[in-house]
Amino acid sequence: MTETEMERAESAQSAAEAEQAIRRETHDLVVVGGGPAGLAAAQEAYDQGVEDIVILERDFELGGILQQCIHNGFGLHYFDEELTGPEYAQEFIENVAERGVDIRLNTMVEEVTDEKIVYAVSEDDGLTEIDAEAVVLAMGCRERTREALDIPGDRPAGVFTAGTAQRYINMEGKMPGEKAVILGSGDIGLIMARRMYLEGADVEAVLEILPYTGGLTRNVVQCLEDFDIPLRTQQTITEIYGDERVEGVTVQEVDKDFEPIPGTEYDIECDTVLLSVGLIPENELSEGAGVDMHAVTGGPVVDDGRETSVDGIYACGNVLHVHDLVDWVTEESMIAGRSVAKQLQGDIEVREDPIEIESTGAVSYVVPERITKADDDREKLPLYLRVYAPMDEVFVTVECGDEQLAREFERRAEPGEMITVDIDTEALADLPENRLTVDVVPKEEI
Amino acid sequence: MSSDTVEITCIACPVGCDVSLEVDDGEIQSIEGNTCPRGADYAKEEYRNPTRILPTTARVAGGVLPRVPVKSAEPMPKPELEDAMAEIAAVEVDAPIELGDVIVENVCDTGVDIVATRDLPATEE
Numbered sequence: 001m002t003e004t005e006m007e008r009a010e011s012a013q014s015a016a017e018a019e020q021a022i023r024r025e026t027h028d029l030v031v032v033g034g035g036p037a038g039l040a041a042a043q044e045a046y047d048q049g050v051e052d053i054v055i056l057e058r059d060f061e062l063g064g065i066l067q068q069c070i071h072n073g074f075g076l077h078y079f080d081e082e083l084t085g086p087e088y089a090q091e092f093i094e095n096v097a098e099r100g101v102d103i104r105l106n107t108m109v110e111e112v113t114d115e116k117i118v119y120a121v122s123e124d125d126g127l128t129e130i131d132a133e134a135v136v137l138a139m140g141c142r143e144r145t146r147e148a149l150d151i152p153g154d155r156p157a158g159v160f161t162a163g164t165a166q167r168y169i170n171m172e173g174k175m176p177g178e179k180a181v182i183l184g185s186g187d188i189g190l191i192m193a194r195r196m197y198l199e200g201a202d203v204e205a206v207l208e209i210l211p212y213t214g215g216l217t218r219n220v221v222q223c224l225e226d227f228d229i230p231l232r233t234q235q236t237i238t239e240i241y242g243d244e245r246v247e248g249v250t251v252q253e254v255d256k257d258f259e260p261i262p263g264t265e266y267d268i269e270c271d272t273v274l275l276s277v278g279l280i281p282e283n284e285l286s287e288g289a290g291v292d293m294h295a296v297t298g299g300p301v302v303d304d305g306r307e308t309s310v311d312g313i314y315a316c317g318n319v320l321h322v323h324d325l326v327d328w329v330t331e332e333s334m335i336a337g338r339s340v341a342k343q344l345q346g347d348i349e350v351r352e353d354p355i356e357i358e359s360t361g362a363v364s365y366v367v368p369e370r371i372t373k374a375d376d377d378r379e380k381l382p383l384y385l386r387v388y389a390p391m392d393e394v395f396v397t398v399e400c401g402d403e404q405l406a407r408e409f410e411r412r413a414e415p416g417e418m419i420t421v422d423i424d425t426e427a428l429a430d431l432p433e434n435r436l437t438v439d440v441v442p443k444e445e446i
Numbered sequence: 447m448s449s450d451t452v453e454i455t456c457i458a459c460p461v462g463c464d465v466s467l468e469v470d471d472g473e474i475q476s477i478e479g480n481t482c483p484r485g486a487d488y489a490k491e492e493y494r495n496p497t498r499i500l501p502t503t504a505r506v507a508g509g510v511l512p513r514v515p516v517k518s519a520e521p522m523p524k525p526e527l528e529d530a531m532a533e534i535a536a537v538e539v540d541a542p543i544e545l546g547d548v549i550v551e552n553v554c555d556t557g558v559d560i561v562a563t564r565d566l567p568a569t570e571e
Contacts, residue, residue, distance in 0.1 A: 060510070070515035070563065071501045084501055086515045086564035090545055170503055173512040198502060198531050217462035221455050222498060226524065412461050 023128040027102075028052040028344055030118045030132040032109050032285060035064020036326050037317020037333040038138035039092035044337025045136075046099045050344055054102040054130065056109050056120050062096075063089030064140055066326065068167045071191050073218075077327035088326060112137070112289040114310050134312045134340045137286050137300070138333065141318040144278040146240075153239040158246030162188045162276035166195070175199060177272025181249055182206045183237050185213040185220075186416070187324070189276030194223035196274075203229045204268050207251060209236045209258055212390060214416045216324075236260065237273070246271050279322045289313055296365040297321035303354070303372040304381055305339025306332065314340055321367050321384070324418055328384065332367075339373065349374040355434050357383065362440045363396075364388045364415070371428065371436075380422040385438055387413045393443040396421045401432035413440060449475070454492050458484040465489040497521035501563070504534055504549050508568050509541030515563045516549050522558045529554045541568040 028050050031038040034057030042053050061067065066074070069085030076082055079091070096103065107122040118130040143161040160168075160176050166188070168174045180196050182189045185208040193203045206224060211233050213220055224231050232251075238260050239250040248269045252260035281299040291300045291308035299320040300308040306316045316336040317329045342348040355371040366385045383398065383406075391413045398406040398421060405428075408421045421438070452467040463485050468475040474493065477486045499521050503513040522530065530553045539549055543566040550560035 067564070070503060070517075072499045072517060082499070084515060084517055084563045087545065090564055170515060171511050171513060173503070173505070198527070217455065218457035220462075221457050225455070226498070411459070 021126055023125060024131070025054075025128060026131045027054050028133045029054070029136065029340055030116075030130050030134075031055045031136045031138055032112065032118070033057065033064065033138035033140060033317075033319070034059070034062040034103065034105075035138065035140050035317065036066055036089065036092065036329050037140065037319070038064075038136065039089075039096055040330045040333035041136045041138060041314070041316055041337040041340070042101050043092060043095050043099065044334040045341045046096075046101060046337075048338050048341030050341045051100075052102075054104060055096065056107045056118070057103070057105050058108045060105055062093045062103065062105070065163070068163070068170045069191075070170045071195075074326050077325065078330050085326075092330075109285060112285050112313070114290045114313075116312050132312075133344055134314065135289075136333075136336055136340060137283075137289075137308075137313065137315040137319050138317050139282045139285060139319045141279040141281045141322050144275070144280060146275060149275070149277060151237055151240055153250075154241050154243070156240070156242035156244055156246045158242065158271050159240060159273045159275070162192045162274045165272075165274050166192055169195060169199060175201065176274075177201065177246075177270075179204060179270045180272040180274055181237070181251075181268050181270045182274045182276060184208065184276035184278070185215050185231060185233075186276050186278070187215040187219050189274065190215045190219040190223040192274055192276065193229050194227065196272075197227045197229060201272070203227075204270055205230045205232055205251075207235045207237060208233045209254055210234070216416070238265070240273060242271075246273055249273060279318065281319045281322065283319060286313075286315060286319065291315070294321075294365070294369065297367065299367075301369045302367065303370045304335075304368045305343075305348070305373045305375070306336035306368065307339060307343075307372075312343065321365065324416055328418060328420070331382070332384070339375075342373075342375065353434050355428065355431065355436055357436045357438065359385065360437050360439050362387050362389065362391065363438050366438045375425075378425050381425050381428070382420050382422050383438060385419050385421070386415055387419070387440055388415060390414045391440065391442070394440045395443060395446050397439050397441055398423055399437050399439070400435065403432060405436065409443075410440075452493055454489045456480060456485040456488045458482075458488045467493055469493070496524040498524050498527060500527055500530055500560075502531060502534055504560070504562075505538040506543065506566060507538055507540050509543065509566045510569055511566060514539065514541075514543050514549070514566045516560050517563050518553065519559045519561045522553070522556050526554045526556055530556075530560070534560055541566050 031042045034055045066085035066089035074083045074088040109120045111119040116132045120128045165176045179202045237249045238252045253264040291310050294301045300315045306314050314336045316333040323329045351374045359366045364386045396408045449470040454465045456463045465479040500518040506514045543562050547562045548559045
């Protein structure tokens with residue numbers, strides 16, 4: 001053999017070996033992600049009759065982000081009692097274990113195709129190719145970073161996303177620093193201010209670029225006011241400085257267009273900056289599978305069963321849209337689990353005339369975006385929505401042509417709090433047109 | 447003691463009313479600013495005996511993680527939170543740990559126990 005021929009023979013042989021090394025499996029349902037969304041979807045699908053379920057989880061244990069959210073405030077809607085994140089997670093971890101769901105930890109999903117072939121790798125099993133009847137995407141979300149904000153200045157150590165700091169402190173027992181400034185007053189920022197303070201750090205300030213906090217009032221009270229931590233609104237960090245470690249930040253007030261106002265600069269000395277500046281649904285796998293994406297939520301466009309534009313691929317939880325309460329993640333994921341089960345059992349009818357759901361006015365988005373299933377067993381169909389800005393005393397309305405299908409009063413609507421409005425499924429039987437409009441109307445206009 | 451005004455933000459719902467209490471000699475004279483009865487109840491309780499659930503972590507020896515999350519089994523007096531943190535910091539527990547295990551009994555003499563909020567397996571040797 002010539003040298004080229006030998007090379008060819010060798011590469012053919014190694015390709016054949018690699019081919020053999022791939023484990024090939026078929027399963028009814030593959031759930032990507034073992035956080036609250038994946039766990040609830042798997043549990044409900046099992047309870048509705050799907051027994052061959054695999055959960056693929058990249059971490060060394062199940063539970064997802066709940067395991068580092070050690071604070072209380074979870075479960076008030078779903079369990080009717082106040083739990084911490086780990087307690088909430090453990091309930092569902094035990095439930096899937098009792099049902100004998102196949103759980104694969106330390107397993108990273110590399111690709112999901114539009115034919116529902118799932119490629120996953122792990123140290124123990126190498127590469128596995130799973131041919132699935134249905135896939136639930138439940139990868140959650142990730143945090144926006146300093147790079148996403150383009151904060152100018154040096155690049156020293158000591159700049160963390162709030163969630164990274166949370167994992168270091170709560171799970172790994174490591175303090176990120178001693179003197180912190182927190183940018184962003186969403187709930188994670190507020191919770192981490194208290195956590196840093198109680199673990200002995202000085203928390204100099206929580207800065208918020210908006211005129212109002214994005215967090216719950218109870219967190220402002222119990223995380224900041226309890227410990228005299230100042231919340232400064234309409235201010236942001238315009239420079240981070242420090243040689244190897246953060247030495248301080250420059251803060252500026254901003255105008256209504258969020259532009260820094262010249263002359264308002266002041267410095268805060270600190271060794272740590274925590275960023276709590278938003279969450280982004282983690283959808284690389286979804287996009288790889290070719291599902292249609294939604295411009296506002298950053299997640300897939302789904303129907304009432306949480307099925308994406310690709311047949312048999314579902315999405316639920318924070319990968320679909322970022323939730324403020326895990327209770328709604330559970331509810332939504334159970335909708336997905338139930339819908340998967342009905343589809344796999346051939347027990348679901350598709351509407352001849354899908355209904356499109358549009359958000360209008362002050363409504364920033366509604367999930368789901370369309371109704372395609374004719375599932376007669378449901379009495380109510382919940383719509384999840386958010387508003388652009390805080391408003392007092394409003395009605396959320398769902399209308400079809402001149403007909404009003406649902407109306408819900410909210411004493412206060414805030415972008416940080418998801419609103420649910422239930423549609424009576426009977427009302428969907430005979431509609432004047434195949435388009436629903438969701439709006440938020442001030443009380444006095446009704 | 448003389449008469450005083452105490453401002454309390456109600457957290458019973460997202461409205462977040464600013465409730466003010468007129469207090470004379472430690473006795474609540476009047477409550478204003480709340481838009482529903484829950485606001486008055488909350489403000490009274492928050493003035494007389496503010497309590498909080500304390501979620502934190504405790505050191506673990508031989509576990510799959512070096513910390514286990516814990517909480518006060520019931521709401522505890524707010525002024526004791528920082529002393530309770532110090533008492534919990536002095537403890538190290540051996541894995542395995544089960545959800546609900548008492549990590550510190552009767553923390554700071556409040557009558558409240560600190561309990562684990564998850565199972566934490568031991569590392570496999």
